[in-house]
Amino acid sequence: MSRLRIRNLCVDFSTPDGTVSAVRDVSLDLEDGEILAIVGESGSGKSQTAFAAMGLLPANARCSGSVCFDGKEILGLDDDALSGIRAREIAMIFQNPMTSLNPYRRISDQMTEVLEVHQGLSKKAARTQCIAMLESVNISDARMRFEQFPHECSGGMRQRVMIAMSLLCRPRILIADEPTTALDVTIQAQVIDLLKMIRERYGMAIILITHDLGLVAGCSDRVAVMYAGRVMESGPTEELFLSPRHPYTDALLKSLIRMDEDTSRLYSISGSHPDTTDAGSGGCPFNPRCPVSTIACSASLPAVRTVGSRSWACIR
Amino acid sequence: MVAYILRRLLVGIPTLLALVVFSYLIIVAAPGSPFLGERSLPPEVLANMEARYGLDQPILRQVMNYVWGIITEFDFGPSFSYKDRTVTEIIAQGFPITLTYGFLAFLISVAVGVTLGVIAAVRQNSWYDYLAVGISIGAQVLPNFVMAPILVLVFTLWLGWLPGGGWQGGQLPYLIMPVIALSTSFMASIARITRSSMLEVLGTDFILTARAKGIGFRRLIFRHALKPAMLPVVSYLGPTFVGMITGSVVIDMYFSTGGIGQFFVNAAINRDYPLVMGITILTGFLTIAFNLVVDVIYAWIDPRIRY
Ligand SMILES: Nc1ncnc2c1ncn2[C@@H]1O[C@H](COP(=O)(O)OP(=O)(O)O)[C@@H](O)[C@H]1O
Ligand SMILES: [Mg+2]
Numbered sequence: 240m241s242r243l244r245i246r247n248l249c250v251d252f253s254t255p256d257g258t259v260s261a262v263r264d265v266s267l268d269l270e271d272g273e274i275l276a277i278v279g280e281s282g283s284g285k286s287q288t289a290f291a292a293m294g295l296l297p298a299n300a301r302c303s304g305s306v307c308f309d310g311k312e313i314l315g316l317d318d319d320a321l322s323g324i325r326a327r328e329i330a331m332i333f334q335n336p337m338t339s340l341n342p343y344r345r346i347s348d349q350m351t352e353v354l355e356v357h358q359g360l361s362k363k364a365a366r367t368q369c370i371a372m373l374e375s376v377n378i379s380d381a382r383m384r385f386e387q388f389p390h391e392c393s394g395g396m397r398q399r400v401m402i403a404m405s406l407l408c409r410p411r412i413l414i415a416d417e418p419t420t421a422l423d424v425t426i427q428a429q430v431i432d433l434l435k436m437i438r439e440r441y442g443m444a445i446i447l448i449t450h451d452l453g454l455v456a457g458c459s460d461r462v463a464v465m466y467a468g469r470v471m472e473s474g475p476t477e478e479l480f481l482s483p484r485h486p487y488t489d490a491l492l493k494s495l496i497r498m499d500e501d502t503s504r505l506y507s508i509s510g511s512h513p514d515t516t517d518a519g520s521g522g523c524p525f526n527p528r529c530p531v532s533t534i535a536c537s538a539s540l541p542a543v544r545t546v547g548s549r550s551w552a553c554i555r
Numbered sequence: 556m557v558a559y560i561l562r563r564l565l566v567g568i569p570t571l572l573a574l575v576v577f578s579y580l581i582i583v584a585a586p587g588s589p590f591l592g593e594r595s596l597p598p599e600v601l602a603n604m605e606a607r608y609g610l611d612q613p614i615l616r617q618v619m620n621y622v623w624g625i626i627t628e629f630d631f632g633p634s635f636s637y638k639d640r641t642v643t644e645i646i647a648q649g650f651p652i653t654l655t656y657g658f659l660a661f662l663i664s665v666a667v668g669v670t671l672g673v674i675a676a677v678r679q680n681s682w683y684d685y686l687a688v689g690i691s692i693g694a695q696v697l698p699n700f701v702m703a704p705i706l707v708l709v710f711t712l713w714l715g716w717l718p719g720g721g722w723q724g725g726q727l728p729y730l731i732m733p734v735i736a737l738s739t740s741f742m743a744s745i746a747r748i749t750r751s752s753m754l755e756v757l758g759t760d761f762i763l764t765a766r767a768k769g770i771g772f773r774r775l776i777f778r779h780a781l782k783p784a785m786l787p788v789v790s791y792l793g794p795t796f797v798g799m800i801t802g803s804v805v806i807d808m809y810f811s812t813g814g815i816g817q818f819f820v821n822a823a824i825n826r827d828y829p830l831v832m833g834i835t836i837l838t839g840f841l842t843i844a845f846n847l848v849v850d851v852i853y854a855w856i857d858p859r860i861r862y
Contacts, residue, residue: 295766298679318772325769338760343782343857352778356770388858401764 240310242411242444243269243292243329248304248314250287250296250468261287263468265304269412274438274445276455276476278491279465280512285448286334288465289414293331294321308412327357330405334417336397340389346400347385353407372403375440376433395426402433406441413437414446419454431458452491456480461548464488467513467524474549484551486532487525523553531555556854559862560847567843572622574839575832579618582823582831589635589826608635621832631836632829636822642833645818650837653802653814655725656733661792661799663734664742669788671742672749676784677776679754687746694743702736703809720811733806741795748791753784782856789856793849797841801834 250262262284269275277285291302294316306314313324325331333339341349347369354365366385373381376399389397398418405413415434419427435458438445447459455462455476463473464487472485483489493506510528522537523529529536533554541554590596590604605611609620624630631642668691675687697705710732711719723729756762757780765779802816815834822830854860 293767295763318766318769322769322771325767327769331767333760333764335760339764341761341765341779342859344779348778352770352774353768356768356774390859404768 241268242271242309243267244305244307244310245288245292246305246307248288248291248302248306250284250291250300250302252297252299253301254299261300261468262291262302265465265468265470267463267470267473269444269446271411271444272438272442273461274434274447274459276447276449276459276462277465278449278452278455278462281450282512283465284468285450285465286416289331289416289446289448293325293329293414294318295331322356326353326405326410327408328410329412329414330408330410331414331416332398332401332405332418335421336394336401337421339401340397342389344388346387346389346392350385350400350404350407353404357408369403369407372407373400376400376403376406376437377429378403394422395429398422398426398430399433402430402437406437409441410443412444412446414448416448417450418447420449420451427454434458453495464491469524469552470543471525471553472549472551474551478549484549485525485553486529486555488551490528490530556851556862560851563847563850567840567847570843571836571839575622575625575836576618578832578835579621579828580614582826582828583614583617585826587826589828608633621829625836631833634822634827634830636825636827636830642829645830646815646833646837649802649813649815649818652722652725652812653807653816654800656730656737656806656812656814657800657802659730660734660738660741661796664738664745665792667738668742668745669749669785671746672788673753673776673781673784675746675750676753676757687750691743691746691750694739695747698740699736699803700805700809702739703732703805706732706736707809720809722812729810729812733810733812736809737799737803737806741799744791744795745788748788749784752787753780756780756784786853786856789849789852793845794842797838797845801838801841 245265245267248262248265249260252259252261265284265288267275267277267288277288279285287296287300290296291300291314292306294313296302302314304314305312308324308328313321316324340346347366350369350372351360351362351365354360354368355362358365360368370381370385373385378384378396378399384392384396384400389400392400402413402418413434418434419430422430431454434445434447437443447455449455459476461474462476462479464471464479464485466487472479472483472488474484479488480492483492490506490508494508508528513524513527521539523532523541526532526536535554541552543550543552588601588605589608589610590601596604602611609617612620621632624632629643631646634640634642634645637645671687671691675684678684707719710717717728717732721729762775762780765775770778802814802819804816804820806812807814807817808820815837818830819834821827822834850862854862
C-alpha cells in the first residue's frame, strides 16, 4: 500500500465571482523513499493539492475525494486531529523562505517548539537536537544561526532552516512547494541536492512541487504533470521525458531551453492557461492550445489511460 | 537602545520649547483678555493688573519670561481665574483624578478591546465575530458625551445604584460611571484595529508555516500571531493613552470629578493664559514621552527594528 494515496481530490473555492475549481479529480500515489515531482504552470492547482492533503486550505475552500496516509483517511480532519499528522508524519516547506519563518521570533524558539509540542521535550533537550539538525542540512555556525532571528539569514539559509525544522520529527513525507523558486540559481542547486540527500539519509518520500520541468529531470523518480487542476500525465521521470504521451507534456518539454542544442528560437505554447472559474466546456482542458487537437477533443473529457507505470489523459 | 532613548529625550526638549512658544503666541493672539469678565474694570485698574502679570510687555519678552520662570524655578505662574492658586497647585490637584479614571478606563478598553478583536478575528464570520463586531460598532456610536447621560439616567435616576457625580477621593462608586463612559468608544476602536490586524497576520506565510507544524491553536495565536497583531494597536494606544489620562472635559463636567479636563476648558474660556499653558505643556510632555514608549515597544516586538 502506498504511504500516501490521493484519490479523486477536488478543491473548489467560492469567490464573489463564482466558484473556482482549483483541483479537479486528482489521484496520486507516493511510496516511501520516492521523490514525486508535481509540475505545472502557475495556477494549475499544485499548491492547493498539497494544502488539501495537509488540511491547510483557505477558509473559502471546499474539498472532496480522499487522502489516505498509511491507509487512514486524513482529508477533512480538523486541526486537532491533524496535529498528529502535521510535522510528525507529513511536513511541508514553502515557496518563499523570506516570509515563511516568523520574523518576530528567534529561530531557536521556532525550532524547539516543534519538539516541545510533538515529543514533549524540554527546551534544553530540544536545543541539542535542533542544532544537530541545522548542522546536518549544512548550515555552518549552526550554534550561532540557532540564536538568530530570520532576518539575519539569507534566503538560502532560511530555506535550509525550514528544511531542518521540517525534519525534526522525522516525518515520512516532506512536501516541498516550489522550494527553490525564490532563490538564486546557484542556491537552487544546493537546496535540490539537500533534498536528495535527505531522501537517502532518512528514506522519506518527497513531493517536489515546481513549475520548472528542468529542475525535475535530475532528481525526481516520478513526475505528475498538472494542467488546469488536472493531472494530464504521470509516470517515471526518464520515460516521461523520453516519450511524452500527452501533447501538453510534449509541449512543455519542447519549451525547455536545451543546452546541447543550438536553438535560435524559443518554443512556446500559444494561448494561456485557462481561467479556472469556467466549469469547463466538457472537453479536454488543453484542447484550445493543443497543436494536435481533433473535433473529438472538445466533445468529452478524455478518460485516464494507464499502461504499466504510466498514465495519461488524452484520447490519442 | 539606551543611547537612543536619551537622544530622543534630548530632541524632545526643543520640541517642547517650540510647543510652548507657539501655544503662547496663539492663545495671546486670541481675542479677549483675562480681566474682561462680567463687570468692566476701569482702564487704570486694567492697566495695573496687566502690568502686575507682565502682560504689558512685548509678546516675545512675555514668552521669554514665562519660559525662564519654568526653567529656573519650575514656576508655571499663578492662575488668573482661580485667585491665590498657582497653576502647579491646580494641576497637582486635578491631574491625579484624571490619571486615576483615565488609566482605569485605558486598562479596561485595552483588555476588553483586544479580547473582542482577537476572538472576532480567529472566529471570523462566526456568530462570535458578528457579536464582537456588533458590540464594537454599538460602542463606537456611544462616545462619552452620549454614554455619560445614558449611564446617569440608568444607574442614578432609574436604578439609584450609583451617585450621579462627585469624586470623594476616587471611591469605587464614584469611579464606575466615569470609567465606563470614557472607555466604551476607545474599547470599540481597539477591538476594530485588533480584529483587522489579527486577520492580516493570520493570512501571512509564517502563520501557514506554524499551522503546518501542527503546534496547536493556542500556541499559534499566543506565540505566533498576537505579538505582530499588536503593532497597529500599540501605535494607536500611544496618543490615546495620553488623551485618556489627561482627562475628558465631558467626564469632568458631567460627573463633576474635578479633573484637569474641566480646568482646561474653563481656563480657555476665561483666558487664563498660565493655566492653559500649564495643561498644554503637560499634555505635550506626555505625548512626547509616550511616543517614545510606543517606539520602544515597537522595537521590543519587532527585532528587525534597531535604533
Ligand atoms: N483563496 C483562494 N480563493 C480563490 N481562488 C484561489 C484561492 N487560492 C487559490 N486559488 C486559485 O486556485 C488555483 C490554483 O492555485 P494554486 O494551487 O496555488 O496554483 P499553483 O499551481 O501555482 O500552486 C488558482 O487559479 C488560484 O487562483
Ligand atoms: Mg503554488
